[in-house]
Amino acid sequence: MRAVEVTVDHFSYGSITPVLGYLMAVLGAALGLRCAARALPGGSDGGRRPGWLALGALSLGSGIFTMHFIAMMGFTTGGVHIAYDLGRAFASLAIAIVVVAMGLLLVAATRRTAPAVLGGGLITGLGVAAMHYVGMSGLVMAAEVRYEPLYVAASVVIAVVAAVLALWCAVAVRGLKAAVGASALLGIAVSGMHYTGMAAMSVHAHTVSALETRAPIETLMPILIVPLLLMLLTGLFVGLDPMASRTEERAPQRI
Template identity: 85%
Template structure:
């Protein structure tokens, strides 16, 4: 058998459109997820879990959406790409469940340092797990290899930024803190994704003469579900009659 040749890959075949749009979607998901987490801290035990579930749906969907928008710009030289939908949606479920566990820890243990650190660790792990499980759904006639150092760096980026974001969200009040926390989580998701992609190399035995990318008609249906979940969460948060009183109530419970 012929020796596999490393294939040239391009992560920005549409220029800055996919990384910028992906980052904005990650920030939107983070803003909704953290907003629900702060809202949960103002509630009693029963309603608190409901808000944390909403937060996990929004944040997990934002992570997932950023990943697949970024993958629209992913091109391999001469290797056909496609996606296994079952694995793609499995990665969405993993993101929601693992991130939900991190938010639940913060939401139940409230503003303690260990809770924020533990929640950040779990949330960061969820971001990384979503990425690498999602990448197993990439179908192509080539072998994918990962550089361990870059993989480790991508996980560290996700965990550290997630810890900082959760600390900003629950320990510092005000619009600036909320915006800063959302921006940090957006950086965590995007930074983790592109560092993880830098860890990746593609090796194939046979190449065609054309650069290929996963078809848009495959990627767009994948994005419909998480976009609807974020829309649902956004409407729920926006219509919450107690939204304007959350900071006051949270302060009274400290």
């Protein structure tokens, strides 16, 4: 029997999931930029820089991951039950954190040159795209998922551009207003990458029920608890950092 394409809805809760996902991406970006500023040379004493680098990667990676899975709460397929493989979900979180750390480390180790920002952005962007598609491979349902190559390519380009922008902001942005603006822009880029990637997919099934189904919130919430706790931990470190005011007063770096 031939598989038929089933109806897919990415906004079954209306604007709630895209808006909440965007806000989580902005929060992760804001905390990550604060940590990245301290991880770069001159941002803090040398002994603390690796810790800030790790926290920056945790926050940025967790923000991207959280945005993805909050958005997936609104994902439904007509008549096909959805579940998630937790192992692949957390593997995608690990990918996001590791590649962000690689990008930040490359920029910090090469004195923040333009080639380093571009190279680090390329590595990080490809990793962020990998996070998205590894996370999507964790979908468990009695159906086949297919992807439109053009949209997949567009989502990867958006991820790379967003990563380059994030690393540039980590180097150049100073001050609260500038950081808020950069974080808002990064949130748009991350959300754009996610929904472009989702537009690339179609679901094909042999049998469907009469009801629209979604992965229950109780399935997704355990996946989200870990990255939310990581961002909370990062927020506590940033808020309690006695060097915060001194870091914010430093002049922007040129690349």
